[in-house]
Amino acid sequence: MTPQFLAETSRPGRLGYSHRRHLRERFIETLLLLMAFVSVAITLAIVVMLVKESLVFFQQVPVWDFLTDTQWTPLFDNAHYGILPLISGTLVSSAVALLVAIPLGTIIAIYLSEFAPFAVREIAKPFLEMLGGVPTVVYGYFALLFVTPLLQKIFPELPGFSLLSAGLVMGIMIIPYVSSMSEDAMRAVPMHIREGSYAMGATRFQTAIRVVIPAAFSGIAAAYILGISRAVGETMVVAVAAGMQPNLTWNPMEPAATITSYIVQVSLGDLPHGSIGYQTIFAAGLTLFLLTLTFNIIGHILRKRYREVY
Amino acid sequence: MQNTKNLQEIRRLIVRHKRLDFLFMVIGVIALMIAILSFIALFAHMLIEGMPRLSWDFFTSFPSRHPGSAGILSAWVGTILVMLVTAAAAVPIGIGAGVYLEEYAPNNIITEIIEINITNLAGVPSIIYGLLALGIFVYQLGFGQSILSAGLVLALLILPIVIVTTREAIRSIPIAIREGAYALGASKWQTVSDHLLPYSAAGIMTGVIIGLARAIGETAPIITIGALTFIAFLPPSPIKAEFPFLSFEWLTAPFTVMPIQMFNWVSRPQEEFQFNAAAAGLILVVMTLVMNAFAIYVRYRMRKNIKW
Structure with a gap:
């Protein structure tokens, strides 16, 4: 055989x-x-x-003009190509978003990781996941037609389009991002470290603030950084609710364009392939890519560090 | 005397800290409630505004200049066709890449580059993918502003999601399964295709569903490739009466999708169109929620059933 x-x-x-x-x-x-x-x-x-x-x-367009000119009017006869107005719009709307998302996201993460009973966590987590799954254009609708009228009752002088309402809604949108990633970092802190703290007579709040958060710090920081990157790159909410007029301002109560909403605005029109207007969206896109890439790399390094600790 | 005074102080301290503990718990619940209530507000607002528009006609009419008779026929047909292309491109490539990285990849610099790349791609804003598609699919490859371009760009967008979930699903299979297969003389690919892929199918499926749910709602990259917003016709039918029965003309047809249609209606000043936007948004949210819920259910069932 x-x-x-x-x-x-x-x-x-x-x-x-x-x-x-x-x-x-x-x-x-x-x-x-x-x-x-x-x-x-x-x-x-x-x-x-x-x-x-x-x-x-x-x-x-000289790079220097691109970085320092204070007007962005590429589609006008007297064209100016200064990216600053788009950057200011991006930074202001992101700042508003982060002022909402970071505190709320962190508190939710601490609550879910250290305080919440098992049943609450089991219900809240899928719910937050779904909140993160809602299409961004729907959030844009919500910002324009629900949040803006609501804010106008408090601030009657608020215009119909504003960075404030776009930023607020963007913040709500980013909460699940920040909270789930921070919670993962806190959960990665070994139980015996907490038990040591409880054994010394610390309360849950003291343990959370003084033991768990410092131990999970780089993971939480990574969650923040990736939240920032998400806010900077977010498109539809600002395109719908912040107006698309380039405006060099640091006031969230004004309408303004962001890098992303400018790209949307140009794409909605119909610029010939190869024209300078067509190329502006790539220059704007490159700026955005470099911004988010920087944040992503920092976030990645931080996340790697907290994974290596335990 | 001294002792009891100390004792009282300590008790006060404990009470104060317990109160702080309780206070934070209340704050935590409030924060959670803010997130959940804003979702409920969003849903309720769309329900109130959009519900009256939801009727059979809304699904079977084309968009129109008259808000009362406008519908989403071309949008939902477009969405389904684009999703077909997306799934056809992202599923095989995503699973293949996941299998490679988990089972085949040697521990070298190339593997590391691929891994860093995937993490990085997941963080690139979706509109950048739109610019990529505009330059490459629309102009360089000449696909035009078509269903094919849109499907492919969404496939690139969800590729990291499919890869990461495939890897997680395969990684959770115990090493003993592989050793058993090898011991019986199976080759690597036989082990993968006969054992690892079937056992991780449920996990991979959750990833695919979550990815597609994300793709359904993506607006920015599709606007960037220059999708028209007013489409009052359907792409050519994929099924033909005569031989060979299948036609791929629809791949190159102009199209619109649900989120684009909604964006179009939101940005119109007339209030009636905003009711249409609400109705379209409602359908969109329900679609993504059902898909996400299904994925969560599959994952839950899987965790419950599989005990290695």
């Missing part, structure tokens, strides 16, 4: 079963590697695309 079997598999001039199998294995492995490589290709494509179109743009 055995000799015949050996003869079958090693007969010269024919692909033996094991050889075919080996080839198939190699083929599949290469195919899977290519699939994994798609993600790298996407990143490269994003960078190449943004840089290529921006380079054409910066041949016509």
Whole structure:
């Protein structure tokens, strides 16, 4: 039996079963590697695309003007290409959002991780997850048609479009992000550290503030940073509720455009491919990409650090 | 005397700290309530404004200049077709990449680059993907402002979600299963396709559903590729009466999707259109919630049933 079997598999001039199998294995492995490589290709494509179109743009507009000019009017006859008004709009709306999301998200995380009974946590977590799953254009609707009229009752002088209401709603939108990631970080703190604190007679609040939060700090910081990155890149809420007029202001009560809403505004119109107006959205996109990339890298480093501690 | 005084002080301290504890618990519940109540407010507001518009006609009419007779026919058909393309592209690539990283990848610099990349991609704002698609799919590859371009860009967007959940699902399978397969002479791919993929199917499915739920609501990248907002016709039907029965003309057709239609209605000044926006938003939210709830249910069932 055995000799015949050996003869079958090693007969010269024919692909033996094991050889075919080996080839198939190699083929599949290469195919899977290519699939994994798609993600790298996407990143490269994003960078190449943004840089290529921006380079054409910066041949016509000096980088210095782009960074210091205080007007952004690329579609007017007297065109100005200063990114500052878009950056101010982005920063103000993000700041409002973070003023809502960071305190509420942190408190919810502490409550869910340290205080809440099991049943509350089991109900609240999927609920928060769903809150994070609502399409952003729906939040935009909510900001424009529910929050703005509500705010106008408190501040009668608030215009119909404002960074304030867009920012507030964006904040609510980001709460689940901040809370779930901070909670994960707090949950990663080993139980015996808490038990040590309780054994010394500390209350749950003291344990949370003085033991758990310092231990989970880099994870919580990562949650904040990624929240910032999310707020900076958020598009639909500001496009719907903040107005799309570039406006160099630090006052959240005014309407203004952000980098993202400018891109939306240009895309809604119909600019010819290759025109300078078309290239402005890539220059704006590159600015946005670099901003969020910086935050993502910081967040990534922080998150890696807290994972390594325990 | 001294002792009892100390004792009283300590008791007061304990009472004060317990009060602080309780106070924080109240604050925590309030914070949670703010998040939950704003969701309820959002849903209730859309329900009140949009409910009267919800009728059979709303689903079977095209958008129109007259708010009373406008509907979402082209939008929901477009959404389904775009989702088909997205799923067809993101599911195989996402699962393949997840399997590679979890089972095949050697511990080297290339693997690390791929991993860092995926984490980073998950944080790139969706509108940047839109710019990528505008440059590459629409102009360089010449797909135009079509269902194909839209489906592909959403596939890129949800790829990190599919990859990460695939990896988590495969990682949770005990090593003994793999060793058992190898011991019986199975090759790596036989182990993956006959054991690991079937056992992690439920986990992978939750990832795919969550990804698609996210893709359904994405607006920004689709606006960026320049999708028209006023579409009063349907793409060509994918099924033909004559041979070969299937047609892919619809891939290159102009289209609109639910979130774009809603955005279009929200940004109109007339109040009647905003009722339409509310109705479309309601359908959109219910769709994503049902998908998310289904994914949570699948995950819950899976945790309950599988005991290694």
